[in-house]
Amino acid sequence: MSKAIGKRLGDIVNFKRGYDLPSRSRKDGMIPIISSGGISGYHSDYKAYGEGIVTGRYGTLGEVYYINGEYWPHNTTLYATNFYGNSPKYIYYLMKCLGNLQTSDKSTVPGINRNDLHEIIIPYLPPKIQRQIIPILSFLDNKIELNNRINAELEQMAKTLYDYWFVQFDFPNQDGKPYKSSGGKMVYDEVLKREIPKGWKVGTIHNVGDLLGGGTPRKDNPYFWNGSVPFFTPKDHENSFFVTETEEHITEMGLKNCSSKLYPKGTIFITARGTVGNINIASTNMAMNQSCYAVLPKPDINYCFLHQHCINLIQFMKGKAAGSVFDALVSNDFKQTSLVVPAKSLIDLFGETSVCFYEQMLNNRKQNQQLASLRDWLLPMLMNGQVSVGEINDNMEEISEERASNARQEQFQMHLFD
Missing domain, CATH: 3.90.220.20 (DNA methylase specificity domains)
Structure with a gap:
């Protein structure tokens, strides 16, 4: 696996401030309005489309939303306008783990200025490696989402x-x-x-x-x-x-x-x-x-x-x-x-x-905690290049079978650093 190199975040993705949309100006529609806390409503028009990344302009980094389709990024957010050939989904995962990466001090400013955001130095991997990392992280996210859907059905029952x-x-x-x-x-x-x-x-x-x-x-x-x-x-x-x-x-x-x-x-x-x-x-x-x-x-x-x-x-x-x-x-x-x-x-x-x-809902909730813990541990390790995709893939079957139990995670981590 290629060794990560340091790059300005602004060299791999460009962010722009979102657009104001007062409640009185909103019209019934199916276009999601993405605010700093996620989807805050719907509108009949859009300002961006395709794969997108949206993050709040206030608070610490980490609240990041991935969307694929038409959407309206609210002015309480910054949204990506150019990925410079990089994978949007990879950038999404990268943004989610900025707090766990060794970045500049500006990653924790209470109000996020786009210029400061662009100056953060992050460990960068080329697009080929990015595309190999995405399925691993998506695998864990998909399991979490499946458990959430099952729990929603069980709650309704x-x-x-x-x-x-x-x-x-x-x-x-x-x-x-x-x-x-x-x-x-x-x-x-x-x-x-x-x-x-x-x-x-x-x-x-x-x-x-x-x-x-x-x-x-x-x-x-x-x-x-x-x-x-x-x-x-x-x-x-x-x-x-x-x-x-x-x-x-x-x-x-x-x-x-x-x-x-x-x-x-x-x-x-x-x-x-x-x-x-x-x-x-x-x-x-x-x-x-x-x-x-x-x-x-x-x-x-x-x-x-x-x-x-x-x-x-x-x-x-x-x-x-x-x-x-x-x-x-x-x-x-x-x-x-x-x-x-x-x-x-x-x-x-x-x-x-x-x-x-x-009891099934509780088991699913606990499994999701363990899966999220494993994902959040893997994110910075992959982004920093400290763990290779090959090592992860060799152990993915074990992760699936054990549902990312704490014991398995500890064994997995020890194996990677033998």
């Missing part, structure tokens, strides 16, 4: 099943037929102002879970922070069922000196301040700050049912707050919001049916 059984009341009756649609007995409930299945009760989330709070250790005590205990806060919310990583960690001493318990896997976290009502499931033991509530399943309640019940609860609260600001949650909100309490046998059946969806 779990939501649909809950809605069908506990909102529409078409859970399987004794004959395996939909209860309400098959003429199952319904009774009017004065609290909910609607009919519910005969034998069901009305209660609150407290019937199926324990509502608990959190707390934060003192920030000025270094012995409380940077430990091994994940510490969930509203900013750790993920757009998936499970939260698998937190930005901050505390120590065992920090845990003992704050109001949070160590919440086990399956605990439901609900954000109570900031962006209110975001929900995640703890994928492992975690502590939590005071801007959230933890809903711990009762000993005989499956966490899958409790999770969907919490989603239904928050949707109801938001609907009830329509016209007013839904900017905080307090414990009384949970006590005063009535919900159906289904028959225990049906709660158990839902848990038995849906737990495989949830």
